[in-house]
Amino acid sequence: NRAADVPIVGDAREVLADLIVAVQAEYDAGHRSDYTDWWKRLNEWKNTYPLGYEPAPDGRLSPQQVIERIGQLVGPDAIYAAGVGQHQMWASQFIQFEKPATWLNSGGAGTMGY
Numbered sequence: 001n002r003a004a005d006v007p008i009v010g011d012a013r014e015v016l017a018d019l020i021v022a023v024q025a026e027y028d029a030g031h032r033s034d035y036t037d038w039w040k041r042l043n044e045w046k047n048t049y050p051l052g053y054e055p056a057p058d059g060r061l062s063p064q065q066v067i068e069r070i071g072q073l074v075g076p077d078a079i080y081a082a083g084v085g086q087h088q089m090w091a092s093q094f095i096q097f098e099k100p101a102t103w104l105n106s107g108g109a110g111t112m113g114y
Contacts, residue, residue: 051093063087064094071095078102 008015053064071078076098082088082105092103 053094064090067091068094080104082106 053062056062056065071094079102080091080095082091082103084106088105092105095103097103
């Protein structure tokens, strides 16, 4: 892998535009990254820590079950909006997204600008 001369401090719009140009030039020059080890590691994590949840006791509904069922009922055209908090991280794991821009959340930024 070669390093490109792209500043990482500056106006985000300009830095990202420069970064896109630099990455595209590397790609066009035939420089490709090997993600084999990364995918191996991700698959190890998936096998070690599979997605799931324990059913709630006494026939109650767990939050994960509710989110999962809502996703099943509303289908792929739904747009979801999560409040700010830890729940937005695990809630997104129990919805089967099929389209971009259907999960609205603060992305960890708290309430700042969201």
